[in-house]
Amino acid sequence: MELLDTTATIETPERVSFRYRLAGPGQRSVAWIIDLAFQILVIALVVVLLLPLGLAAGLEGVGAGLQYLAMFVVQWFYGVVFETLLAGRTPGKLLLDLRVVRVDGSPGRFPDYLLRNLMRFADFLPVAFGIGVLTMAMDPRLRRLGDLVAGTVVVAEDKANMLGDVVLEPPVSEAERRALPPRIELSHDDLQVIEAFLRRRPKLSDDRAEELARLLGPALSERTGVEAPSWERVLTLAWARATGRDRPVEAPAPPPAPAEPAPPESRS
Amino acid sequence: MNVADRDAFIAPRSERWARLERLLVSGPDGAAEWAELAAAYRSVCADLARARSSRLPSDVIAFLDELAGRAHNRLYSVRPAGLGLSLLRDSIEAFPRELRAQWRFFLLSTVLFYLPFAVGTLGALSDPSFAALVLPEAQQAMLEEMYAQEDLVRGLSGDASMAGFYVFNNVGIAFRCFTTGALAGLGSVFFLVYNGLMIGTIGGYLGSVGLGGNLLEFTSGHSAWELTGICVSGAAGLRLGWALVVTGGRTRAGSLRLAAPSLYRLVLGTTLLLLVAAAVEGFWSAGPAPRGLKYAFGVVQWGIVLSWLALGGRRGSL
Amino acid sequence: MNPHLCRVALRPRGPLEVFDLSLRLIHAHAGRFLRLGLLFVLPWALLGGAAVALSELDVLVLVLLPLIFFPLQAPATLLGGRLLFADTVSIRSVVYELTSMLRPLALAWAWQAGTLSLGVGCGLVPLVIVLPVTAYITETSLLERVGAARSFRRSARLAGSNPGIALAASAGWVALTMWGALVAESGGQALIGFVLQLGQPFGALSTGQITPYMIFGILAVQPIYAIYRLLLYVDVRTRVEGWDLQVGLRAAGLEER
Structure with missing residues (x-):
């Protein structure tokens, strides 16, 4: 069963599928407000810089004309220009890690950016993106009219860090290891959920952790024969044995020099 | 694992x-x-x-x-090289070809624009009270004052300033006319009819108060580009509305997607037409050239625009 | 139908992403939310609209309006809460459940109203603190089924453990309500005044009047906001209490048996 989520799977021409986080009105409205502030700033700068220039040259007409031109360009082409230059991002989108891509995951091109940005006028109607938000709410990929016409979708790019290996606290002692049944089979779902539990354990209070462990612990203990003073320990030991983490591992080869933002950490 | x-x-x-x-x-x-x-x-x-x-x-x-x-x-995300070149080719060659392929929409938008235009012109010429229905009184006075001047250009603050304003205003109107086609085409219909009626009535009104010659002199140069640009933007908007309403068995998104390349070329064409119109309007129309020359220039412009739309992008031409 | 399998992908999200998710949840059950809206929002919208259209009591209506936000949000909260764990929920059962919980609901609402008016009484700054504290009181009293005082404490604790999200719940309400009022006002004026050419029979916001469109917009976004806040509540519980783990472990435990 497909869980309700704000993601979409995109298959690239290389037949690789990525899962993208989609961006809807929540994230995009903030990006738009930033862009709006930026647009106002640009127009204000043009006014402040060009008006004295025109006056000084005795050509007040030129200054006013350029102001209109600047307003026109900023109003209609701000999005097109930045999305073309920054590969699908405006300054606002850049700050929120959003990007415009085509629905098949390939990068947008100039025609796409032009259409989706011109269509913003229709999306904005009657005011404050009324039609756009309604369209986004009705589209499974959270696209506004402009996106539908241009065949684009706005995605959120998060820089997921690979987590280190699970730290067992405390590690499995020699006595515990000997008491464990020789073989424990756990289903894929069980392994996933216990691993998630162990990873989040430091953020949970002791009482809450035990409360959570009690949901699975008794049934697991009964089936596998793992005994321990607390349900949390039952989960820990069963998981450790099933994944071969109950033995002290010989120190692994030192990890490669860590990359800048997100090195795949090795266990300490 | x-x-x-x-x-x-x-x-x-x-x-x-x-x-x-x-x-x-x-x-x-x-x-x-x-x-x-x-x-x-x-x-x-x-x-x-x-x-x-x-x-x-x-x-x-x-x-x-x-x-x-x-x-x-x-x-x-590497930008394709030669974006400028393909832009130029798309708007000069691919656009007229596209417009001919979408002639039904262009015909419809032309009718939707020129029919109210004719109604406005004839109505205002024949009946002085007609203009009052369409134009607010203040605007009538303003128009009269603007076109009554012997030497049009001196009333305006400067060529460059006017060109900037025309770009801001007129291209903006055309873009709105296109983009509101997303309301099942109704927005485009509104903008076409409204602008047709307004422009026609202004012409008719000025004619009825004896300023028709001044108006014709001023508008002859850029009218070919501007009026055609509005009709093309209307055609693009109608095409958009059509894709949204008549999906031909596809999903709405799929139908829109299919229309997108066509819309893109029509929008490029609109932009080009109106940018030329703004340049002519700003730098030539109110200029000091004698009236006869301006008329002749206008006729040539219409010839250029119509033959471009009819022949542009055909193999072996242009 | 497995009551322990959550239908929504649980993971810590930000407040902005949660809003997008709430649109997805409403979209997935659009028919149900529409019916709920017709049942609960429309009568109030008609009543409020008629009141501002026919009387001179505009300001009074606007002052009284917040009193019905809570009863408008509660049915949506309940429906959304049940849809987290079920594919189909009948509106009838939601209404039935709601009537069976009128007492705790009224108490929780009294707590919230009391706290808020205390906040207002103390000036604006305490309101910023007080509003988030009661942010999740509808959720705690409706979905955790505990008494009014207890649900107030729960709400305060959840808010305290992640004040940022609780603040987002309040800011989201302000933003969404203002957006709803603006869009409905502008859309209504466009429809009546521009498309139908009927002028401005109810006045306009731009001339300082309160219009039925605006009342409708303000009320119509309340259920949407309720879903948003429900999912914020889920987000907080996921972060603080490991709610996703609870759902996953319980499902795994049932599987083992």
Whole structure:
């Protein structure tokens, strides 16, 4: 069963599928407000810089004309220009890690950016993106009219860090290891959920952790024969044995020099 | 999934991943690094497929998913070279071809524009009270004052200023006319009829108060570009509304998607037409040239526009 | 139907992403939310609209309006809460459940109203603190089924453990309500005044009047906001209490048996 989520799977021409986080009105409205502030700033700068220039040259007409031109360009082409230059991002989108891509995951091109940005006028109607938000709410990929016409979708790019290996606290002692049944089979779902539990354990209070462990612990203990003073320990030991983490591992080869933002950490 | 699997998967690959990370952060430089990026991207894709099929822990998959996604975007986000050239070709050659292919929409929008235009002109010419229905009194006075001046240009603050204003105003109107086609075409119909009626009534009104000659002199140069530009934007809007309403069995999104290349070319054409119109309007129309020359210039402009739309982009022409 | 399997992908999200998710949840059950809206929002919207259209009591209506936000949000909260764990929920059962919980609901609402008016009484700054504290009181009293005082404490604790999200719940309400009022006002004026050419029979916001469109917009976004806040509540519980783990472990435990 497909869980309700704000993601979409995109298959690239290389037949690789990525899962993208989609961006809807929540994230995009903030990006738009930033862009709006930026647009106002640009127009204000043009006014402040060009008006004295025109006056000084005795050509007040030129200054006013350029102001209109600047307003026109900023109003209609701000999005097109930045999305073309920054590969699908405006300054606002850049700050929120959003990007415009085509629905098949390939990068947008100039025609796409032009259409989706011109269509913003229709999306904005009657005011404050009324039609756009309604369209986004009705589209499974959270696209506004402009996106539908241009065949684009706005995605959120998060820089997921690979987590280190699970730290067992405390590690499995020699006595515990000997008491464990020789073989424990756990289903894929069980392994996933216990691993998630162990990873989040430091953020949970002791009482809450035990409360959570009690949901699975008794049934697991009964089936596998793992005994321990607390349900949390039952989960820990069963998981450790099933994944071969109950033995002290010989120190692994030192990890490669860590990359800048997100090195795949090795266990300490 | 066990510890050995995980380590056996990560250990031989982590150095390559770290290298790819560094490439993505610093941005590849030079052909060799781009080639390396492409190769690293392909191998990460393979790693991802492998990790998925052997059900490695979700954090490894999430990491690879994200790394491959970023590499993919970096790799394909290279701007195609010669955007300016293709823009020019699309708007000069592909646009008239497209307009002829979409002649039904162009015909409809032309009728929707010129019919109210004619009604406004004839109505205002024959009955003085007609103009009052369409134009507010203040605007009538303003128009009279503007066109009553012998020497039009002196009443305006300057050529460049007016060109800027015409671009801001007129191209904006055309873009709105196109984009509101998304309301099942109704927005475009409104903008076409409204503008047709307004412009026609202004013409008729000025004619009825004896200023028709001044108006004709002023507008003759750019009218070919501007009026045609409005009709083209209307055609694009109607095409858009049509794609939204008559999907031909496709999803609405699919139908829109199919219309997009056509819309793009029509929009480019509109933009080009109106930019030329604004330049002519700003720098020529109110200029000091004698009236006869302006009329002749206007006739030539209409000839240019119509033959471009009729012949542009045909093999062997232009 | 497995009551322990959550239908929404649980993971820590930000407040902005949660809003997008709430649109997806409403979209997935659009028919149900529409019916709920017709049942609960429309009568109030008609009543409020008629009141501002026919009387001179505009300001009074606007002052009284917040009193019905809570009863408008509660049915949506309940429906959304049940849809987290079920594919189909009948509106009838939601209404039935709601009537069976009128007492705790009224108490929780009294707590919230009391706290808020205390906040207003103390000036604006305490309101910023007080509003988030009661942010999740509808959720705690409706979905955790505990007494009014207890649900107030729960709400305060959840808000305290992640004040940022609780603040987002309040800011989201302000933003969404203002957006709803603006869009409905502008859309209504466009429809009546521009398309149908009927002028401005109810006045306009731009001339300082309160219009039925605006009342409708303000009320119509309340259920949407309720879903948003429900999912914020889920987000907070996921972060603080490991709610996703609870759902996953319980499902795994049932599987083992």
